[in-house]
Amino acid sequence: MTAPPRPDAEAGRPGVGRARLAHIAAWSLELPEEEAERACAGIVEKTFARGACICPKHTVLESWTGVVSGLVKVGAVSKDGRSVTFTGVPAGGWFGEGSVLKNEPRRYDIVALRNTRMAFMDRATFMWLVEHSVAFNRFLVRQLNERLSHFMALLEYDRMLDATPRLARCIASLFNPVLYPGSGDHLEITQEELGLLSGITRQVANQSLKALHKDGVVRLEYGGVTVVDLERLRNYGA
DNA sequence: ACATTAAATTCGA
DNA sequence: TCGAATTTAATGT
Numbered sequence: 170m171t172a173p174p175r176p177d178a179e180a181g182r183p184g185v186g187r188a189r190l191a192h193i194a195a196w197s198l199e200l201p202e203e204e205a206e207r208a209c210a211g212i213v214e215k216t217f218a219r220g221a222c223i224c225p226k227h228t229v230l231e232s233w234t235g236v237v238s239g240l241v242k243v244g245a246v247s248k249d250g251r252s253v254t255f256t257g258v259p260a261g262g263w264f265g266e267g268s269v270l271k272n273e274p275r276r277y278d279i280v281a282l283r284n285t286r287m288a289f290m291d292r293a294t295f296m297w298l299v300e301h302s303v304a305f306n307r308f309l310v311r312q313l314n315e316r317l318s319h320f321m322a323l324l325e326y327d328r329m330l331d332a333t334p335r336l337a338r339c340i341a342s343l344f345n346p347v348l349y350p351g352s353g354d355h356l357e358i359t360q361e362e363l364g365l366l367s368g369i370t371r372q373v374a375n376q377s378l379k380a381l382h383k384d385g386v387v388r389l390e391y392g393g394v395t396v397v398d399l400e401r402l403r404n405y406g407a
Numbered sequence: 408a409c410a411t412t413a414a415a416t417t418c419g420a
Numbered sequence: 421t422c423g424a425a426t427t428t429a430a431t432g433t
Contacts, residue, residue, distance in 0.1 A: 371430095389431095
């Protein structure tokens with residue numbers, strides 16, 4: 170192992186292999202061969218350092234995006250510089266289809282919370298799949314529907330003042346198997362990041378996390394959490 | 408806000 | 421390449 174594999178081959182022509190596609194995009198397994206081949210050709214990967222902005226608000230994102238590894242947050246920054254996080258997207262999540270479909274500037278910032286590897290599918294490929302692939306459309310409907318209920322739930326628990334159930338649902342949402350498949354039961358995320366995502370302070374997040382741990386729904390590690398009982402986490406405090 | 412502890416990085420052999 | 425020393429990041433209170 171003398172030479173490092175590659176610094177980060179952005180030098181390569183666009184496209185990923187079939188095996189790679191299956192790894193970065195669970196939905197590709199539902200596509201027939203020809204369509205999967207198309208998808209491969211239209212995807213490039215890129216790495217972002219922690220804190221890097223993947224797509225500033227109000228710019229046109231020319232691609233549909235997936236999180237290969239790492240963690241990303243979607244949010245907005247108001248005039249006074251206060252930042253509001255709407256949602257976090259862990260590895261396995263694909264998003265931005267709304268912006269690509271409408272060919273419209275994104276309304277939110279996308280920022281890497283930690284070193285993150287992203288996949289970008291160019292607009293032409295995305296549109297081709299929308300127009301030709303039944304399987305892909307089935308996936309999109311499922312995904313949009315799931316996201317709708319995700320935000321409905323968010324509205325609901327936004328009014329609950331208690332930090333702990335709030336955090337519980339926030340964590341549970343990061344383990345949504347439809348939106349973020351194949352991420353297992355463990356996520357590398359700091360308590361500070363969890364605070365950002367659920368709109369509570371790090372201190373309170375720390376206390377809530379311990380409460381959740383005491384109730385046996387999660388396990389805590391340094392820089393990460395493991396879900397023990399997803400079902401109970403989902404309905405925590407209800 | 409501060410003290411503690413874990414992890415990542417640097418440095419010297 | 422190994423491990424001790426230093427720095428940085430995360431956690432606990």
